[in-house]
Amino acid sequence: AIVLNQSPSSIVASQGEKVTITCRASSSISSNYLHWYQQKPGAFPKLVIYSTSYRASGIPSRFSGSGSGTSYSFTISRVEAEDVATYYCQQGSSNPPTFGAGTKLELK
Amino acid sequence: EVQLVESGGGLVQPGRSLKLSCAASGFTFSNYGMAWVCQAPTKGLEWVASISTGGGNTYYRDSVKGRFTISRDNAKNTLYLQMDSLRSEDTATYYCARRGPYTTDSYFDYWGQGVMVTVSS
Numbered sequence: 001a002i003v004l005n006q007s008p009s010s011i012v013a014s015q016g017e018k019v020t021i022t023c024r025a026s027s028s029i030s031s032n033y034l035h036w037y038q039q040k041p042g043a044f045p046k047l048v049i050y051s052t053s054y055r056a057s058g059i060p061s062r063f064s065g066s067g068s069g070t071s072y073s074f075t076i077s078r079v080e081a082e083d084v085a086t087y088y089c090q091q092g093s094s095n096p097p098t099f100g101a102g103t104k105l106e107l108k
Numbered sequence: 109e110v111q112l113v114e115s116g117g118g119l120v121q122p123g124r125s126l127k128l129s130c131a132a133s134g135f136t137f138s139n140y141g142m143a144w145v146c147q148a149p150t151k152g153l154e155w156v157a158s159i160s161t162g163g164g165n166t167y168y169r170d171s172v173k174g175r176f177t178i179s180r181d182n183a184k185n186t187l188y189l190q191m192d193s194l195r196s197e198d199t200a201t202y203y204c205a206r207r208g209p210y211t212t213d214s215y216f217d218y219w220g221q222g223v224m225v226t227v228s229s
Binding site (some may be wrong): 035039044046050088095096097098102 | 143152153154167169208212214215219
């Protein structure tokens with residue numbers, strides 16, 4: 001199975017700050033198969049970015065993604081209070097689909 | 109509006125069975141692959157099983173192969189997960205999730221609210 005290593009495991013940011021999360025895969029992944037989810041406390045996961053860089057329906061433009069091969073990143077250009085959540089990367093390049101361990105974003 | 113509503117969770121003893129259901133609405137259920145994803149308390153997300161649009165193809169994570177069965181009834185717009193020989197390590201919230209609209213899509217674009225399964229004596 002492809003292992004996804006997310007870093008950092010937690011971030012403390014101020015409102016308006018830019019934050020970036022990295023997801024590194026144990027094997028190369030096509031960019032079509034790397035996705036990002038947001039899970040707010042007590043809630044179900046929500047798709048934010050699919051196929052590396054495409055924003056899901058209704059997702060604000062401050063969220064973006066990039067990457068290729070084994071290294072991918074997820075960026076919030078200006079963090080807002082409502083962005084407090086845990087973010088997960090997920091690969092669907094090979095079975096089984098796997099998720100990163102998550103990055104918990106908190107506000108200062 | 110796409111809705112996925114899980115049911116059937118609860119407390120069950122080790123070795124016993126449970127069947128989860130996921131009622132889908134707001135989209136043409138038979139056109140989408142579906143999946144179950146779980147999350148143990150305070151842990152991350154783990155894919156459990158997937159099923160193709162017609163139900164003819166199913167896939168499982170190794171730890172549930174031979175114990176869990178994913179199925180669907182397109183006439184009832186419902187996804188199922190039959191969980192047999194349950195173990196304490198199966199304790200988790202189970203989410204029903206819809207795959208993207210194309211057969212090559214590997215992301216989950218809609219999720220249910222989740223249902224808790226607790227395996228304990």
